[in-house]
Amino acid sequence: MFDQLIAKLQQSPKKIVFTEGPDPRILEAAARLKAEGCVTPILIGNVDEVKAAAAAGNFDIEGLEIIDPATYPAMAEMVAKMVELRKGKMTEEQCAAALTKGNYFGTMLVKMGLADSLLGGATYSTADTVRPALQLIKTKPGNSIVSSCFILVRQTAEGQEKLAMGDCAINLDPNEDQLVEIGLETAKCAAMFGIDPKVAFLSYSTKGSGKGEDVDKVRNAAEKAMAAAPELAIDGELQFDAAVSPTVAQTKCKDSKVAGHANTFIFPDINAGNIGYKIAQRLGGFEAYGPILLGLNAPINDLSRGCNADEVYKMALITAAQAI
Numbered sequence: 243m244f245d246q247l248i249a250k251l252q253q254s255p256k257k258i259v260f261t262e263g264p265d266p267r268i269l270e271a272a273a274r275l276k277a278e279g280c281v282t283p284i285l286i287g288n289v290d291e292v293k294a295a296a297a298a299g300n301f302d303i304e305g306l307e308i309i310d311p312a313t314y315p316a317m318a319e320m321v322a323k324m325v326e327l328r329k330g331k332m333t334e335e336q337c338a339a340a341l342t343k344g345n346y347f348g349t350m351l352v353k354m355g356l357a358d359s360l361l362g363g364a365t366y367s368t369a370d371t372v373r374p375a376l377q378l379i380k381t382k383p384g385n386s387i388v389s390s391c392f393i394l395v396r397q398t399a400e401g402q403e404k405l406a407m408g409d410c411a412i413n414l415d416p417n418e419d420q421l422v423e424i425g426l427e428t429a430k431c432a433a434m435f436g437i438d439p440k441v442a443f444l445s446y447s448t449k450g451s452g453k454g455e456d457v458d459k460v461r462n463a464a465e466k467a468m469a470a471a472p473e474l475a476i477d478g479e480l481q482f483d484a485a486v487s488p489t490v491a492q493t494k495c496k497d498s499k500v501a502g503h504a505n506t507f508i509f510p511d512i513n514a515g516n517i518g519y520k521i522a523q524r525l526g527g528f529e530a531y532g533p534i535l536l537g538l539n540a541p542i543n544d545l546s547r548g549c550n551a552d553e554v555y556k557m558a559l560i561t562a563a564q565a566i
Contacts, residue, residue, distance in 0.1 A: 243436065250563060262364045262365050263308060289313075346378075404437050405437070405505050405506070408427070410512065410532070421463035421508060425464075426474075441477070444478070445479035448501075449479070449480075477498045486503075
């Protein structure tokens with residue numbers, strides 16, 4: 243999967259902002275990206291601190307741009323632009339204070355077209371990465387929410403198996419219209435990674451076998467998604483076994499174009515989604531990449547604070563590829 247992303251990015255290199263420049267994991271990944279020439283990292287932080295940390299880890303970042311918000315020559319312009327974007331919700335002083343921090347400063351670099359994408363969260367919380375994106379980058383036209391998905395990958399005897407799962411990280415209890423957005427955005431993300439999306443809206447019911455408001459929500463969302471994107475293979479509501487097992491699908495919903503072959507799974511809420519992807523990761527032997535944020539006007543993604551350098555590198559490729 244990553245070989246394909248690298249090949250695409252070598253044809254169209256993108257700039258990515260790392261909000262935590264002095265972090266050794268970030269520096270190791272940035273050095274690797276620099277060596278491959280497919281992504282151009284921009285490191286946020288005190289220049290001396292970033293260079294000292296790189297030297298201590300023996301990471302070659304020579305030639306990479308390092309920007310310190312404290313000495314950024316165009317800060318006045320950036321503050322003015324942020325005041326305009328916040329439309330009275332933040333004063334000039336509040337914007338200036340926020341822009342001393344890597345998360346807000348890096349997001350404004352993307353907003354102002356000085357970078358294509360951003361990856362943060364090695365030390366920032368998810369909220370501290372997502373909040374500036376919501377306030378400054380905002381959602382794409384036609385989208386009302388930011389959502390997320392995970393891409394899961396494992397090697398099999400036949401080759402590489404890839405799945406997409408959403409929303410496992412952002413929306414606690416989406417309503418049916420929000421589920422439609424999650425489903426369609428997750429399908430687009432799946433396709434970006436070479437998955438031909440067969441989208442199952444998941445429930446504890448298959449085609450009316452169970453009753454309740456939660457079932458109605460998933461069924462209605464699936465129907466709305468099918469109407470909105472008739473070119474996609476979508477079905478729901480489906481139980482997980484009906485979605486993935488051809489044998490069960492033949493018994494429960496034999497006329498479905500998705501059941502038994504689903505590879506893109508839309509969960510009814512964050513409880514089910516978070517539990518589901520982690521079961522696949524820990525018991526199914528899948529590598530999980532994400533959360534990949536969906537629905538924003540520019541690619542902004544969040545790292546786990548427990549990430550390692552290889553995870554930073556791979557999420558950087560994913561994030562930059564979203565800008566192609």
